[in-house]
Amino acid sequence: MSEHPDPWSLASAAVYQAPDPATGAIAPPIHVSSSFQYDAEIYQEVVAGARETVNIYGRCGNPGERLFQDHLARIEGADAVLATASGMAAVTTAIFGLLKQGDHLICDWTTYSSTHEFLAHRAPDFGIETTFVDMADEAAVRAALKPSTKALYFEAIANPTMKVVPIAPLAALAEEKGLVLLCDNTFASPAVLRPLEHGVDLVIESASKFIGGHNDVIGGAIALKAGRLPVDFLDRLRWNTMVKWGAPIAPFSAWLLDRGLQTLPLRVERQCENAAALADFLAEHPAVSRVCYPGRPDHPQHAVAKAQMPRFGAMLAFDVGSEPRALKVVTALKLASFAASLGGVRTVTQIPGTMAFLDIPEEERARMGITPGMVRISAGIEAIEDLKADFAAALATLEAAEA
C-alpha cells in the first residue's frame, strides 16, 4: 500500500488524502469501535486467512490506523508501514519480531536512552545480545560481527550529540552479510531523511515527535523496504508480535498522526531553518563552549550529513559548562519550553545528561559525548528573532549571576 503518487512532490503527497468512500468527507473519520460486525462473507474471508483487509477487533487493526499507515508509507517511500502505540513499541516490536534467542545485534552506542536500556538490560533476559559500537566507524562494526549477528541498528541523527552515521557502508555490509539494517529516524523525520532510499530495511519512527508535530499524541511506526526482508514482513510482525504484545495505536492517535503528516514538510522546513539560525547564534555567544548541529562545518560528521540529507534537521544542542548553568538557562527561557520530547511546533529544551539519559551511567554518558552542561533544543516554528531574543536573555542571566 505504498505506491507513491508520482509525480507528486513530498509536500503534495503529504497533503493529499482520498475522500472517505462512505461519505465523501475529505477529512477522514475516526472509528472508535473496538469490534466490527461479521457477515457470512467476512467470516469466510477471515477463515481463509485474509485478515489484513478485514476489520475484526481494535487490537488487530483499525480503519484509521490503515489510513495513517498508507499515508506514512507514501511519505517514507516504503512498501509497508506498521503503526504502533508508541515509538518504544515500534522499537521493541521490531527487535522481538526480528531476533530470537541466541541472536546478536550491533547497535550504535549513542541511541535514545530507553532503546539503549532495553537492548543492554532487557533483551538479554530473552537471549538477545547486543554489542554497542561507534557505527560511524565501519571497522568497529566489522570487528563486532559474530556468526550470530542478525541486524544492525542506528539512529539517523543521534540524541543528543546529533551524530550522523554514514548509511552507505552499513547498507553495503548488511547486503554482504545478509543482515537487517534498522534506522531510528525520529530525530530527522522523513521530511529530512528517507533512510529506505539509502539501503535501510526497517525505519523506526517515534511518531510522537515530528510526525505528530504538536506535542499532543504518542505513537510509533515501522516502515519497510522489501529486499532483504520479504514484503509481507510487517504483516507477520503485526500478527506474531505486535498483536500479541498488545501495542496497537489508538484510533484518535492514528487520526492525529495522519493529520500531522499533512503539514510535516512545511513545519519541518521552518523548524530546520530556525535550528540552523539558532546554532549559528549560539556558536557566537561567549557563554557557549560547544554547539552540536550537523549543519555547521564544525560538526564532526558535517560532510556525511551534507551528502546524506537534504536538510540538517531541527535538533541541536549547546554546552554552557555545567548542569547548574544549564538549568539556569532553560528555566529563564520564556518562549521556549523546558520539557520532555521534541519535534513539535513549539521550541522545547531539555538537559539530556540528567533528563533523558539519567539512567545511563556517567562514564557511558561521557563516551556518548553527553556533558552535564549540555542543553538540547528542538526548534519550533516561532519567529527566529523572538527565539534568538529569548535565548540571549536566558544566557544573559548567567553573566548577571557571575558578575
Ligand SMILES: Cc1ncc(COP(=O)(O)O)c(C=O)c1O
Ligand atoms: C530517538 C527516539 N526513538 C524512540 C523514542 C521513543 O518514542 P516514544 O516516546 O514515542 O515511545 C524516542 C523518544 O524520545 C526517541 O527520542
